[in-house]
Amino acid sequence: MGFGDDTNPVLWLIWIIPIIIFVFYGQRIQLQITSSEIKKNITKLQQFKENSRKELINYIKNNLNPPKDPTPKLDRFIDYFTIMPVDMDPGGIIPKVRHVVRSREDNTRAQIKSLFSEISELERTKVQTLLEIVTSLQLLYKIVNHLYLTAKKQNNYPLILPLQMMLPFIMEEANALNEAVPALKQGQPIGDGIGPMVVGKMMLGTKKQKASFETVWSETKYEGRKLFLIKAEGPSATIGRPGEAIDTIVSQNKPDLIIMVDASLKLEGEDSASVSQGFGAAIGGIGTDRFQIEEIATRHNIPVFAIVIKQSVKEAINLMTKEIADRAEEVRTQIYEMINDNTSTGHTVLVVGVGNTLGVSQ
């Protein structure tokens, strides 16, 4: 008797049966356990998608008085897809990407306007941004659900592993998108708006002119230098077209230095709202604006400096935190220091505030 006694057939079976089960059915058992966790997150994604859609429709119906029920048309927009250009031959792909993305934006803008007999630019940009959130949540739900159902259908455990690894990141983004809805509806500034907030203050009291679509520029002076300032036109929910605006200003005025101020995603362990300086075009998005800025800066041999304010995905698209808002003054001081250190009297500097300017005017 005891653990060393391997002649007892009952004890022998107690050891050997689970081993046999795990050898033949281990992956299926793991698939079942993992599936239940993924299923919970899919249900959450479905709720996010449905709630955000409901909030968008209610916002339009209660605040913007559309002449007709906007639901069928909105449901069609939510399902819109974008086919990116072929990248087998990447030469010349940037203008193609820009064309596809612009066409989509222009069409969405026109479709939103067609829902109302009259709508202000602020409300139109808010609806457009809310629509983008609903579309993104719908896409996340569809992709996660597709991967999950495929793995289940094939009874294939390894197929579900990449999804299990990626899901926390997908859920972090989905949560952030879902929580951004109230701030957007009320026109409150978001964390990404810190760049426009910094440059917007520098623009106060200057004459604002159109630089490109939904983007403004103005001119001011600082210690013998001429400053050109660019930001998206606030307080609408827009990022403007900074690439085109910089192209125009640089072609006409040939600045000696470009300084870009933007929000940047922080690495885990980094402090939120910390400020860093660096080199290169500080601008996110699909890459077309960055390409345009890098191209014109290289052509004119202009150094591009960057100041970024670190934040998480959630902070970037939600109501601006006090910690981030409190950094605006410090960033402005750093811009002036950068100008003093890298230029001299008589030089021209271009300062660009990059980001969504919702709730931030100039």
Added chain:
Amino acid sequence: MFSKKEEKRAPYTVEQCESCKKETKRKFIEGDYIFKETSPCVSCKGQLRITKIFGEIIKT
């Protein structure tokens, strides 16, 4: 084990007088936006301007 507590943030607006630089903080009202000129200052009758709008964690 890794679950985090949900943080709720309430929106606040900070106004500053352009003359006496006095700052006042109040609850956010729909229609507020940064750099909007609001009412005259109660201390010096200068122009108040919104300088910040942010969310602060609600203490429970």
